[in-house]
Amino acid sequence: EGMNAQDLAKILHRSAAEIVKKLFMLGVMVNQNQSLDKDTIEILAADYGIEAKEKVQEDIADLDKFFDDEQKNQEHMVPRPPVVTVMGHVDHGKTTLLDKIRHSHVTAHEAGGITQAIGAYQVRYNDQLITFLDTPGHAAFSEMRARGANITDITVLVVAADDGVMPQTIEAINHAKAAKTPIIVAVNKIDKPGANPDHVTEQLTEYGLVPEDWGGDTIFVKISAKFDKNIDELLDMILLQAEMMELKANPEQRAAGSVVEARLDQGRGPVATLLVQQGTMHVGDPIVVGNTFGRVRTMNNENGRKIKKATPSTPVEITGLNDVPQAGDRFVVFEDEKTARAAGEERAKRAQEEERARTSHVTLDNLFDTMKKGQMKTLPIIIKADVQGSVEALAQSLQKIDVDGVRVDIIHKAVGAISESDVTLAEASNAVIIGFNVRPTPLAKSMADSNNIDIRLHQVIYKAIEEVEDAMKGMLEPEY
Numbered sequence: 001e002g003m004n005a006q007d008l009a010k011i012l013h014r015s016a017a018e019i020v021k022k023l024f025m026l027g028v029m030v031n032q033n034q035s036l037d038k039d040t041i042e043i044l045a046a047d048y049g050i051e052a053k054e055k056v057q058e059d060i061a062d063l064d065k066f067f068d069d070e071q072k073n074q075e076h077m078v079p080r081p082p083v084v085t086v087m088g089h090v091d092h093g094k095t096t097l098l099d100k101i102r103h104s105h106v107t108a109h110e111a112g113g114i115t116q117a118i119g120a121y122q123v124r125y126n127d128q129l130i131t132f133l134d135t136p137g138h139a140a141f142s143e144m145r146a147r148g149a150n151i152t153d154i155t156v157l158v159v160a161a162d163d164g165v166m167p168q169t170i171e172a173i174n175h176a177k178a179a180k181t182p183i184i185v186a187v188n189k190i191d192k193p194g195a196n197p198d199h200v201t202e203q204l205t206e207y208g209l210v211p212e213d214w215g216g217d218t219i220f221v222k223i224s225a226k227f228d229k230n231i232d233e234l235l236d237m238i239l240l241q242a243e244m245m246e247l248k249a250n251p252e253q254r255a256a257g258s259v260v261e262a263r264l265d266q267g268r269g270p271v272a273t274l275l276v277q278q279g280t281m282h283v284g285d286p287i288v289v290g291n292t293f294g295r296v297r298t299m300n301n302e303n304g305r306k307i308k309k310a311t312p313s314t315p316v317e318i319t320g321l322n323d324v325p326q327a328g329d330r331f332v333v334f335e336d337e338k339t340a341r342a343a344g345e346e347r348a349k350r351a352q353e354e355e356r357a358r359t360s361h362v363t364l365d366n367l368f369d370t371m372k373k374g375q376m377k378t379l380p381i382i383i384k385a386d387v388q389g390s391v392e393a394l395a396q397s398l399q400k401i402d403v404d405g406v407r408v409d410i411i412h413k414a415v416g417a418i419s420e421s422d423v424t425l426a427e428a429s430n431a432v433i434i435g436f437n438v439r440p441t442p443l444a445k446s447m448a449d450s451n452n453i454d455i456r457l458h459q460v461i462y463k464a465i466e467e468v469e470d471a472m473k474g475m476l477e478p479e480y
């Protein structure tokens with residue numbers, strides 16, 4: 001709301017009557033309580049020899065800005081534990097590995113045993129902490145990234161030595177690459193009679209994962225998750241990789257981070273697993289989480305133990321929110337509950353408006369306009385086709401397209417139907433999916449529809465290429 005003469009009087013240390021009189025002389029007829037427009041205030045201020053500056057109000061609802069600002073702030077930075085996600089093809093041993101690590105390196109004094117799965121846990125190894133996200137699968141990973149949270153520092157790629165590189169292995173590699181996290185390869189099941197770790201290594205070199213003794217820089221560890229072989233070596237390598245990354249955070253600011261999981265508990269209300277990424281969180285903190293808010297009523301670690309504070313890279317389970325947030329949502333601790341509520345309500349309102357406005361994902365139809373606004377340097381594309389030859393032919397031709405310096409970036413290509421994972425990857429990376437002689441699965445189709453992901457199906461290669469090129473030139477006939 002604008003200022004009135006009374007407000008101005010206070011700021012200028014004059015009486016309200018004097019201000020009203022002065023305004024009258026300037027040709028503005030108002031009483032003391034009528035609000036004034038910006039121009040009038042400026043003219044009046046100039047008359048008093050003061051420069052009227054619009055007070056820039058901080059947008060309290062902008063959690064991302066808060067987050068980015070704090071990450072730029074290099075003060076009080078201290079080392080923090082790495083956050084690790086385990087990915088790989090189904091049945092290659094992700095769950096077995098996560099369980100084994102958790103049980104053999106439980107954080108100190110947890111003799112009571114492990115009672116809960118909260119989506120993340122920490123282990124202490126060689127006197128150093130490592131945080132694992134206990135949500136195997138790329139869906140969780142990319143869903144979070146789609147919501148803006150890049151919380152993984154290191155990806156451990158599990159590949160079974162008796163099975164080799166499989167479709168979800170490749171997906172995992174591309175998800176990790178898109179998120180720009182370094183990959184450590186864990187070649188698993190080396191105990192099995194049919195195990196052929198060298199073959200796995202050879203296969204992975206095709207995806208740019210080359211071990212050091214083959215002249216590359218990817219860390220490979222041969223393990224058996226089931227029989228606990230070389231798991232410590234894997235942890236050593238995680239710590240080594242983390243050390244090279246010099247991961248740091250400032251524990252002295254107000255806490256901020258991301259939601260790992262959230263659900264509604266019958267007795268306790270909304271329960272959320274949060275990963276603290278900056279600052280230190282305390283019980284009682286007023287907090288905004290995604291589009292919801294509250295006060296940290298209880299805070300538990302992954303063993304169900306009550307804790308009072310949580311430092312960077314610590315996963316905690318909290319209660320006290322007024323609604324259930326979503327995985328990947330940002331959270332920020334506020335100084336007081338009133339502001340937290342205001343920010344939370346403002347965010348909820350904006351989210352509703354956005355939902356109504358139906359945020360537009362990049363599609364070939366709106367591509368040209370987006371390009372014109374200078375918002376795109378590359379067009380990310382996912383290719384799925386019926387045979388490998390078509391995948392390659394399409395990829396090569398698409399990569400040659402160059403319209404005004406904007407190029408195609410193939411972020412994933414594979415043989416097979418268009419899957420849910422393709423759609424989440426497209427959403428997280430703002431990509432368009434091209435299918436050649438393949439179709440989306442029903443679930444992928446409905447996901448793509450509800451998220452506005454553009455899927456283009458073709459039976460003729462040159463038509464697919466032409467369509468992309470036309471879209472980039474703004475020559476695409478609108479589709480009805």
Ligand code: GDP
Nearest residue numbers: 089090091092093094095096188189224225226
């Ligand atoms: P996920 O789907 O990747 O989480 O795979 P799981 O951890 O569920 O493992 C799938 C199967 O492989 C289970 O039957 C495990 O017991 C088995 N498995 C996992 N790791 C190993 C291993 O190192 N050696 C052998 N022989 N079997 C393993």
